[in-house]
Amino acid sequence: MEVLQFPNNQIEKHFPDGRKEITFPDQTVKNLGPNGDEESVLPDGTIIQVKPDGTK
Numbered sequence: 001m002e003v004l005q006f007p008n009n010q011i012e013k014h015f016p017d018g019r020k021e022i023t024f025p026d027q028t029v030k031n032l033g034p035n036g037d038e039e040s041v042l043p044d045g046t047i048i049q050v051k052p053d054g055t056k
Helices: none
Strands: 002-005 011-014 020-023 029-032 038-041 047-050
Touching: none
Parallel strands: none
Antiparallel strands: 002 011, 011 020, 020 029, 029 038, 038 047
């Protein structure tokens, strides 16, 4: 696993299977799947899922 930390405190974790987990400064966490799926977990607990075709 590769971990990248940016000056704005964004942290990206890149996994060997192609997944990525990005933690933003506001503590939003975005998970990106190798097939294009996206899942964002907002600080208030709201979960937003986006499929590769753009549908939520």
